[in-house]
Amino acid sequence: MTDTLDEAIMIDRSASSDLVTIERRVLWLATSIVHHANHVRPNPTGLKVGGHQASSASMVTLMTDLWFRRLRAEDRVSVKPHASPVLHALNYLLGMLDERYLTTLRELGGLQSYPSRTKDPDPVDYSTGSVGIGATATIWGALARRYARGLTPDAGEGRQYCLLGDAELDEGAIWEALLDPMVPSLGELVWIVDVNRQSLDRVVPHNDTERFASMFAAAGWQVLSVKFGRHLDTLFSEPGGDALQRRIVSMQNAEYQRLLRCDVAELRDRLPGDGPEAGAIARLIARLGDDALIRVIRDLGGHDFDAIAAAFEAIDDDRPTVILAYTIKGRGLPVEGHPQNHSSMLTRTQYAQFADELGESTDDPWRRFPVGSAERALCDAATQRLRRPLSAAAKTPQVPTDFGRTPSGIATTQAALGRTLMDLSRGAPDVSRRVVTVSPDVSSSTNLAGWVNKVGVWSPRARADWFADDRETLLHWREQPTGQHLELGIAEVNLVGLLGELGATWSRWSTPLFPIGVLYDPFIERALEPWSFGIYAGARSILVGTPSGVTLAPEGGAHQSIKTPSIGIEQPGCIAYEPAFAVEAEWALLASMAQLGHESGRSAYLRLSTRPVDQSLAQVPADPAGRERRRRHVVAGGYILRRAEHPAATIATMGAMVPESLNAAAALAELGIDVDVVCLTSPGLIFEAMRARDGLADSPAWIIDQLFPADRARPLVTVLDGHPHTLAFLSGIRDVRTRHLGVTGFGQSADLDDTYRHHGIDAEAQTRAVLDLIH
Numbered sequence: 139m140t141d142t143l144d145e146a147i148m149i150d151r152s153a154s155s156d157l158v159t160i161e162r163r164v165l166w167l168a169t170s171i172v173h174h175a176n177h178v179r180p181n182p183t184g185l186k187v188g189g190h191q192a193s194s195a196s197m198v199t200l201m202t203d204l205w206f207r208r209l210r211a212e213d214r215v216s217v218k219p220h221a222s223p224v225l226h227a228l229n230y231l232l233g234m235l236d237e238r239y240l241t242t243l244r245e246l247g248g249l250q251s252y253p254s255r256t257k258d259p260d261p262v263d264y265s266t267g268s269v270g271i272g273a274t275a276t277i278w279g280a281l282a283r284r285y286a287r288g289l290t291p292d293a294g295e296g297r298q299y300c301l302l303g304d305a306e307l308d309e310g311a312i313w314e315a316l317l318d319p320m321v322p323s324l325g326e327l328v329w330i331v332d333v334n335r336q337s338l339d340r341v342v343p344h345n346d347t348e349r350f351a352s353m354f355a356a357a358g359w360q361v362l363s364v365k366f367g368r369h370l371d372t373l374f375s376e377p378g379g380d381a382l383q384r385r386i387v388s389m390q391n392a393e394y395q396r397l398l399r400c401d402v403a404e405l406r407d408r409l410p411g412d413g414p415e416a417g418a419i420a421r422l423i424a425r426l427g428d429d430a431l432i433r434v435i436r437d438l439g440g441h442d443f444d445a446i447a448a449a450f451e452a453i454d455d456d457r458p459t460v461i462l463a464y465t466i467k468g469r470g471l472p473v474e475g476h477p478q479n480h481s482s483m484l485t486r487t488q489y490a491q492f493a494d495e496l497g498e499s500t501d502d503p504w505r506r507f508p509v510g511s512a513e514r515a516l517c518d519a520a521t522q523r524l525r526r527p528l529s530a531a532a533k534t535p536q537v538p539t540d541f542g543r544t545p546s547g548i549a550t551t552q553a554a555l556g557r558t559l560m561d562l563s564r565g566a567p568d569v570s571r572r573v574v575t576v577s578p579d580v581s582s583s584t585n586l587a588g589w590v591n592k593v594g595v596w597s598p599r600a601r602a603d604w605f606a607d608d609r610e611t612l613l614h615w616r617e618q619p620t621g622q623h624l625e626l627g628i629a630e631v632n633l634v635g636l637l638g639e640l641g642a643t644w645s646r647w648s649t650p651l652f653p654i655g656v657l658y659d660p661f662i663e664r665a666l667e668p669w670s671f672g673i674y675a676g677a678r679s680i681l682v683g684t685p686s687g688v689t690l691a692p693e694g695g696a697h698q699s700i701k702t703p704s705i706g707i708e709q710p711g712c713i714a715y716e717p718a719f720a721v722e723a724e725w726a727l728l729a730s731m732a733q734l735g736h737e738s739g740r741s742a743y744l745r746l747s748t749r750p751v752d753q754s755l756a757q758v759p760a761d762p763a764g765r766e767r768r769r770r771h772v773v774a775g776g777y778i779l780r781r782a783e784h785p786a787a788t789i790a791t792m793g794a795m796v797p798e799s800l801n802a803a804a805a806l807a808e809l810g811i812d813v814d815v816v817c818l819t820s821p822g823l824i825f826e827a828m829r830a831r832d833g834l835a836d837s838p839a840w841i842i843d844q845l846f847p848a849d850r851a852r853p854l855v856t857v858l859d860g861h862p863h864t865l866a867f868l869s870g871i872r873d874v875r876t877r878h879l880g881v882t883g884f885g886q887s888a889d890l891d892d893t894y895r896h897h898g899i900d901a902e903a904q905t906r907a908v909l910d911l912i913h
Contacts, residue, residue, distance in 0.1 A: 143376060147369045147430040156512045157443055160231070161202040163507070165470055166496050167227035167240070168194040170503040173489050175243040187244050188251065192468035192479040193220035196334040197301060199441045200463055201228060204299065204330075206516055208450055211526045212296030214646075216264035216276045218303050218332060219252035226260060230504075232521045235260035237504050255645075256676045265675035270309030271668050273329070274635050275675075276300040277315050279646075280324045281624075282639035285574060285596060286649040288619060293647040300329040304462075305337035307350050311668070313357075314629050322358030323598060327458035332440065334467035335391040341477045342391050347462055360459040362449045367442030369434050378422035381415035397435055398466060398475030402428040405435065436474075440465035534650040534735035535568045537728055540769055544760075545720040545753045551746040551793075552684045554723035555656070556585040561724075563592055569731070573652045574640055575623045578633045584656045584684050586623070587613045594621035630657055630665035634681065638672020641679030641734065641741065650735025652680075659683030659699040659745060666705065673711040673741050678734040680727070684746035686716075687859030688885045689794040691893035695884040699745075703792075703860035706743055706822035707867075714822045715773075716745040716858075718796040719756040722772050722819055729773040747859070749794040749890070774841040775823035782812035787853045787908045788846070790868055792818040794859045795899060802904035813908060814852070816845050821864055828871055846871045853911035855879065857899050877907040 172189030181187065197218060205228045209215070217225045226249055229235040239259050242248025250257050252267030264279070266272025276298040286293040306312065315321065331350075335342050351361045365387075366374070374383045386394065389411075397405060409423060410416035423431055439445040440463035453459045466475055472488045473479040484492060493500045507514040541561045545554070562570040574596070575581075581590050590613060597617035605611040626632050633655050640653035657665065662683045669681060688698040706714020713733065715726035723746060730742030757779065759765050771777035779796070780803055791799035796817055803813050818824060827842045829835035851872035856865035862880030869876035881897045894900035 143372070143425050144427045144430045146372055147426060147434050156516055157202065157206060159513050160206060160507075160516060161199055162470075162496055163513070164202050164224060164227045164231065165195060165198045166493075166498050166503070167230060168198065168221075168223035169471065169484065169489070169492065171223045171226060171240055171243050171249070173484060174241050174503070175245070176483050177486055177489070179241060179245070188481065189223060189243060189483070190220035190481065191223075191471060191484060192473055192476075192482065193218070193303070193334075194223045195469045195471050195474075196332050196440070196465040196467045197221040197224050198469070199443065200330055200332065200446065200465070201225070201301065203443055203446045203450075204301075205232070205524070206520050207447070209299075209520075209524055210296060211524055212294045213299060214263040214276070214279060214296065215299040216266055216272045216301065217253050217262075218301045218306075219267045219269075219272065220303070221301065221332075222250070222253050225253055225262070226258075229260040231506065231517050232524065233517075234521070240504055254675070256674070265671065268667065268671050269306055270311035271635065271671050273300050273302045273306060273309075274311055274315040274632075275639060276327060276329070277318075277321055277324065278632075278636040278639035279642075280326050281320060281636060282643055283647060284598065285624070285640065286643045286647050286651065288596075289572065289651075290647065290649040293643070293649050295326070297326045297328050298324075300327070302329065302331055304331050304333045304335065304347065304350075305342065307331065307346075308337075311631050311635075313353065315632055315635065316354070316357040316359070318626055318629070318632055320598075322457055325455040325457050328453060329458070329460040331460060331462050332465050333462050334465045335395070336467045336477065336480065341395045345391060347464075351460075351462060354460045358457055360454045360457050362452055362459060362461045364439030364442075364445050364449045364461060364463040366439050366445070366464070367437035368444050369437040369442075373422065373434055376422060376425075378415075378418035381418040382409075382422055385409070385411055385413070385415065385419055392477070395475045395477060402432060405431060409435070436466060436469070438464040438466060441469060529648040532644040532648045532650045532735060534644070535566075535572065537569050537652075537732040538562075538566050539728055539732075540725060540765075541565055543721070543724075544758050547753060548750045549720040549753050550748050550750055551717050551720060551723040552748050553585050554717075554720035555682060555684070555727065555744075555746060556588050557720070558724045558727050559586075559589040559654075560592065563589075569652065571622075572650060572735075573622060573654065573731075576626065576633055576637050576640070576653065576655045577623070578626050578630055578657055579628050581623065581625060581656070582613050584658075584682070586656060590614075590623045593623060594618050595623050595625055596621035630661045631668050633657060634665040634669035634672065637679045637681065638669065638675065638677040641672065641677035642675065644678065644735040645676055645737075652731050652734050654680045654682060656682045656684065658697065659686035659702055660697050662699065662702050662705065662743075666709075669741075670709060673709070678736075678739045678741055680730050680734070680742045680744065682744045682746060684744075685748035686745045687747065687794060688881050688893050688897055689747050689749045689859050689890065691885065691888050691890055694887040698881075698885040700861050700881050700884075702745060703821065703858055703864040706745075706820065707825050707864065709743070712741045712743055712822075713820065714743040714745065715820050716793040717772070717819055718791075718793055718817055719751060719753055719758075721753075721756060721758055725769050725772050726819065745793065747794045751794075751797055755797060755800060771841065771844065772819050774838070775820040775827065776816055776818040776841065776845050778814060778845065779817040780813070780815035782814050784812060785814045785850060785852050786811050786912050787855060788814045788816060788850070789904060789908065790816045790818055790854060790856045790865060792821070792858045792865075795857050798894060798899065798901045799857060799904055801901035802908070805901060805905045806908055811908065811912070814850065818845075818858075818865070821867075825867055828867065842871060848872060853908070855904055855907045855911065857904055859899070875911050877911055879903060879907060 644650035733739035862878035
């Protein structure tokens with residue numbers, strides 16, 4: 139039988155009825171975007187297009203509330219990757235996305251599979267899609283904006299919202315970021331976790347939400363839980379309600395999900411369970427009609443506007459906040475709660491039935507709310523509130539190309555990094571002020587000490603340097619809001635996450651920076667995926683790997699990078715340099731900085747070495763014209779270091795191997811064999827030039843004829859302090875016989891001579907390779 143309790147459950151959320159109508163329309167549009175891509179749009183291949191109707195459905199209430207009641211123009215939002223159709227539906231209702239794009243999900247030039255700042259046609263604040271990176275980007279975005287405000291107050295303020303699924307909390311990058319000591323002070327962070335208790339393959343077997351809550355709290359976050367809607371809360375206050383609450387809270391995720399798939403008879407049988415309180419629960423639910431019972435078991439907090447509002451009103455802006463909002467995956471769809479609904483699609487029949495339930499039309503699925511309706515008024519008000527003023531184009535100061543110094547004596551390319559930064563502070567202060575360096579606790583060992591001493595360490599507030607008067611302290615740690623170095627813990631993923639957001643301030647807040655991240659080269663691969671994702675999202679930054687290669691011989695095999703030289707060839711949106719001499723490191727760094735802070739630029743990766751090299755070997759021309767020609771060649775990819783009158787072969791070398799190659803050339807000369815020595819500074823740029831020559835790329839190709847002219851095509855030996863396949867493409871420039879020397883196995887601790895000999899890259903090995911080719 140039913141009574142006033144049953145009636146209370148069945149009363150709609152009248153206080154939010156207009157918002158509920160919008161919520162239902164957003165669900166319909168998001169579902170239709172995916173449906174059209176998979177069932178309506180012609181698909182000659184028959185391959186599944188994909189999309190995530192169930193993952194979108196669980197986020198609809200939360201995102202509708204956020205966009206229509208919470209967001210301000212100055213706020214930014216990172217959206218759960220699989221909820222991208224909801225984002226597009228919202229943008230469409232707000233007039234920020236043209237209707238023609240609603241039929242283009244995952245189509246060339248259309249809506250992307252996951253939110254993309256650079257590829258989607260509608261507003262997207264953060265690119266997401268790689269698990270953990272889109273979420274933590276809000277942390278580094280908050281830090282980047284705080285830093286940018288020190289240069290441009292117009293960078294403004296605002297919350298950084300993150301919408302993520304509970305399964306994404308399995309990603310270690312989340313917790314690595316939360317543990318950074320700067321994070322607890324970022325009160326603008328608000329994370330909203332879609333606790334739908336399902337992952338791609340299954341219902342998550344364990345109730346981990348409380349454990350996650352304690353981990354957030356231990357990291358200094360405010361934790362707000364939105365478990366139940368007001369109808370369930372009403373039921374919990376009735377006789378037997380406390381037993382029902384204990385039953386729901388204690389049951390395993392899979393058991394709860396199974397209840398969502400039950401008809402009403404099964405639900406009445408299963409819900410009480412078989413514990414000592416089963417009778418009290420049975421008597422309570424007996425007071426509910428069938429429709430009320432079906433509704434109340436689905437009444438979770440993440441689908442209740444009042445419960446969501448209470449959580450938002452409780453936010454403490456003095457520390458980060460996480461809202462754990464319980465939801466149902468596929469909520470409102472025929473696949474609601476199914477354990478394998480992650481990638482499932484509504485059939486055409488289900489879609490038609492769904493349209494009937496919502497009062498929508500399958501023939502005209504893209505209807506907007508009519509002018510004059512209350513819903514249209516809410517849309518117009520939200521559009522007006524969220525409209526962002528057009529930002530002025532970022533003005534990036536011009537970076538110098540050359541400081542005119544010709545280093546002498548013995549030097550390393552790693553040391554040249556710090557020296558160039560110091561030269562910038564003296565010779566180009568407007569550029570230097572926008573340089574920000576980032577390091578994971580390796581500032582001193584990567585030659586940044588002088589720079590850090592000069593510019594200080596960035597901190598939201600000044601802190602005492604208790605060693606300032608200690609005469610034996612060489613690296614002074616002055617923390618202040620005007621500092622230009624950010625120090626993170628030993629966490630390379632955090633470093634490149636922050637680097638990416640610092641590299642995006644030019645497009646987010648019209649505040650161009652020159653961000654330079656420095657870490658040990660062997661750990662580049664650990665950080666590569668999030669750095670690559672930052673480049674995809676439009677960031678422009680410089681990553682410096684140093685020291686590098688087996689040249690770091692005494693450190694052992696674990697610290698000897700082998701594969702990193704090929705990164706510069708294979709990484710989109712990136713130029714890579716491996717200079718051999720200090721002046722080349724300066725030129726490469728300055729050229730890389732000139733690529734930052736604007737649309738047409740690229741990121742850069744510099745691979746530096748700790749090998750002391752006689753700088754006179756560079757033979758830098760003394761006359762200005764010759765020097766400039768050398769510089770242009772260096773930044774274009776390489777130059778001829780030794781030109782023979784009648785070469786029998788060519789040695790193409792790079793980085794730390796240049797002294798060995800010159801020694802090999804000298805040894806060959808004693809045998810009456812003359813060779814050219816080509817010093818490569820960027821194999822990636824040479825590869826681009828080679829493709830451009832063949833009509834496969836739109837890049838300058840002149841450097842090819844400068845380094846490998848057709849009339850000097852000779853047998854070729856390539857050598858580098860890394861994997862030999864990096865330079866293997868050079869044989870295709872003139873189709874000559876080649877030998878490729880490099881490192882193909884893990885190294886071990888040894889001195890430099892033994893290491894080079896062990897890997898077959900020393901002068902003797904290069905000499906033998908030339909002799910093998912020409913005889």
